[in-house]
Amino acid sequence: MKVLLIIPAYNEEQNIEKTVNDVIQNTDYDYVVVNDCSKDKTKEVCEKNNFNMLSLPINFGLTSGIQLGMKYAYKNNYDIAIQFDGDGQHQAKYVKNLVEEMEKTKSDIVIGSRFVTKKKPHSLRMLGSKLLTMAIFLTTGKKIKDPTSGMRAYNRKAIELFVRNASLTPEPDTLVYMLKKKMAIKEVQVEMKDREFGESYLKPLKSIEYMINMFFSIIFIRAITRKNI
Amino acid sequence: MTITLRVILIIGSLIAFFLCVKRIKQAKLKVSNSVMWMVGCLILILMSIFSNVVEWISVKLGFIAPVNFVFLTMIGFLLIQMFIYNIRISELNEKIKDLNHYIALKENEERNK
Numbered sequence: 001m002k003v004l005l006i007i008p009a010y011n012e013e014q015n016i017e018k019t020v021n022d023v024i025q026n027t028d029y030d031y032v033v034v035n036d037c038s039k040d041k042t043k044e045v046c047e048k049n050n051f052n053m054l055s056l057p058i059n060f061g062l063t064s065g066i067q068l069g070m071k072y073a074y075k076n077n078y079d080i081a082i083q084f085d086g087d088g089q090h091q092a093k094y095v096k097n098l099v100e101e102m103e104k105t106k107s108d109i110v111i112g113s114r115f116v117t118k119k120k121p122h123s124l125r126m127l128g129s130k131l132l133t134m135a136i137f138l139t140t141g142k143k144i145k146d147p148t149s150g151m152r153a154y155n156r157k158a159i160e161l162f163v164r165n166a167s168l169t170p171e172p173d174t175l176v177y178m179l180k181k182k183m184a185i186k187e188v189q190v191e192m193k194d195r196e197f198g199e200s201y202l203k204p205l206k207s208i209e210y211m212i213n214m215f216f217s218i219i220f221i222r223a224i225t226r227k228n229i
Numbered sequence: 230m231t232i233t234l235r236v237i238l239i240i241g242s243l244i245a246f247f248l249c250v251k252r253i254k255q256a257k258l259k260v261s262n263s264v265m266w267m268v269g270c271l272i273l274i275l276m277s278i279f280s281n282v283v284e285w286i287s288v289k290l291g292f293i294a295p296v297n298f299v300f301l302t303m304i305g306f307l308l309i310q311m312f313i314y315n316i317r318i319s320e321l322n323e324k325i326k327d328l329n330h331y332i333a334l335k336e337n338e339e340r341n342k
């Protein structure tokens with residue numbers, strides 16, 4: 001099985017080196033850094049360390065970055081593509097569990113979930129997560145315990161969907177789309193760290209916009225996906 | 230509709246119509262992009278000339294004043310235009326994104342040679 005880790009990075013000069021070294025040391029898989037036209041020295045750091053990098057000349061957001069990673073995976077015939085954050089929140093030692101679960105259960109998507117065996121803490125962030133879990137359950141009848149997790153493994157079939165359909169985001173609404181396409185989703189317990197440096201894609205004020213977008217997308221767009229289109 | 234309003238509408242749409250044609254001649258506007266604007270101008274001119282038809286329709290549809298019907302038509306027209314442009318912007322966005330991806334993939338290929 002050929003496995004590729006897609007590491008999207010935007011203004012991560014302080015985190016990217018550590019993240020990629022973690023991947024190199026703790027896994028045997030290939031990786032590619034997708035530099036989304038960072039304003040800081042992310043590109044220079046990657047070049048200095050000779051990391052395998054796709055560097056975008058225009059900033060286009062996370063969705064485009066993941067799609068580019070998927071295109072790369074598709075072109076180079078990878079069987080599994082794993083989305084892996086470049087901000088140091090994800091630990092490479094858990095990636096193996098995702099791949100093993102996927103091989104064992106023959107599922108199409110495996111999510112590195114924080115809440116399979118552990119309970120969700122009570123906070124505003126987790127309330128958002130709970131609401132999304134509920135929306136996914138109501139539309140598909142399946143319980144995804146950690147829908148916002150950024151660590152996900154996709155098989156060849158899912159990679160193809162990402163390459164063909166540019167509207168697929170690396171977000172919870174895509175899970176609904178995939179479930180409606182009758183694809184199997186599994187969750188594996190992982191642990192995540194808090195980010196050390198830099199800013200997240202999801203700034204506090206943006207999270208309200210994010211939730212509204214997700215709900216509209218899940219209820220009005222993804223929920224009426226049919227299996228064969 | 231009052232005579233003044235009809236005259237203003239006719240003059241306004243005529244100016245807009247000829248501006249459109251002039252821009253096309255100067256090759257600043259594509260023909261396909263301007264057709265919709267010319268159609269809009271023509272509708273306005275027709276509505277001002279045949280105002281009795283507009284009055285008849287607005288009475289049948291229950292408008293308080295015929296001019297409201299003219300405004301509604303124009304708002305509808307503008308909404309359609311806006312939607313068309315929205316789609317066009319999305320298409321352009323997609324194209325730029327694909328180009329963006331293409332450059333990144335090419336650059337990666339060159340570096341790994």
